[in-house]
Amino acid sequence: MAEDISRNTLAHAHPKEVRGLIRQGKWRQPTAGLCQGRVQANLVILPRDLADDFLVFTQRNPKPCPLLEVTGPGSIEPVQTAPGADLRQDLPKYRIYRHGQLEAEVTDLMAIWQDHLVSFLLGCSFTFEAAMLQAGVPVRHLEEGKNVPMYITNRPCLPAGIFQGPLVVSMRPVLPVLIPQAIQVTAKFPSAHGGPVQVGDPASLGIQGLSRPDFGDPVTIRASEVPVFWACGVTPQAVAMRAKPPLMITHAPGHMFITDLKDEDLAVY
């Protein structure tokens, strides 16, 4: 029974176990805090004829689009990051978009799956937020139980084929004394957006007001704290949506794919 399983019980479970529970319909909630120390990933699924351009897009824009794995067409198994997993049913919730419009939220893709679909797994900020906390750098939206505030910037991504659009950033307020630490620990993880793209000057990114994020929730910025901006995984989804592909499938916000990779596997030093 879903009610019997608590988030705490799964905090240190093996990813295989949690993916199994999800596949059996026993976990339908967001995945934050599950399988701590394991890499969670954003999912973008596109038809094959668009996938090649999207792959080039991720290569040209690695900060917002850190690619962990791309499957072969029709393959349901991410053999590099979670052997044995099934991308059609191992995430708690999916979103189906047609021509850029949200059509449905579903709990599996068994009915909709087709052999020409290509799946992209992209790194997510959970990895570097865990590293920030371990390094003693507070993460405000976690403290306040909110979604991270995200802002559409005036910086265009490098386009590829039909895919183009602005960089989206997430913001975390950091005390000046902790900024070097915040930068060092996040730069260790280029596969999870890496170091920040901007420190302290929202206007230079075309951001008008920090209290009105384009996605997520506003968070408290205390006196003397500086807003620090990281490239955000919403970027590729926003870009893909803008291209209005006939079919695009993503994870539902916060309902990520839990890989077998450990966070430290992504650390480059």
Place this chain on the structure above:
Amino acid sequence: MAEDISRNTLAHAHPKEVRGLIRQGKWRQPTAGLCQGRVQANLVILPRDLADDFLVFTQRNPKPCPLLEVTGPGSIEPVQTAPGADLRQDLPKYRIYRHGQLEAEVTDLMAIWQDHLVSFLLGCSFTFEAAMLQAGVPVRHLEEGKNVPMYITNRPCLPAGIFQGPLVVSMRPVLPVLIPQAIQVTAKFPSAHGGPVQVGDPASLGIQGLSRPDFGDPVTIRASEVPVFWACGVTPQAVAMRAKPPLMITHAPGHMFITDLKDEDLAVY
């Protein structure tokens, strides 16, 4: 006149200047030591119908295949890494392979260029060797004026489409006391092969004798020095050749493409 230009003159020249000299036929030599501090790149050119699988191959094998840029089909200009450059004539020497066989070495691609060709620029070890030298870690093959010794390992790359084959590694002997430094400075550059794949145990890579490299030259290994192995950019070329594509074009060994990027642009911390 080619004879008037010395390697020393160009050691600190701007990449645009040297690419211009190459384009005018005034420099036909290897590019090591030119434009010091700038990123040099391996070049692989493939027909469009094979390029998508090759792009996936680079994503699945980032240590041997650190992708700096992939051009759009037919595009001669690497807009990310060297705006204004012409990949058809800005390298001193190219190799043309047909069906996996070396057909010719040429000094430009003006006659052979076609609109369906896709160019891949891949990071090269010059970047991290400069960092090793700056950190006080000697690089033996440079001291001895040789090519780095390279070995075919027993480790398969992750395949993609028709592209598959073993990992090729380069070897540099390092004193045990300098190994941490050697690892730290090279790990800073994942776009130039990053940290080593193996330290001290050639047999575990299936390497029988260090004195008989598969490519390059053997180097002296002094008493108490330990062989350290890095993923090598010969890997993608060997893999592509094995796939016997109807047409493949690469740089001639040592005759690299000089980008505008600075080495430190590739440092992740």
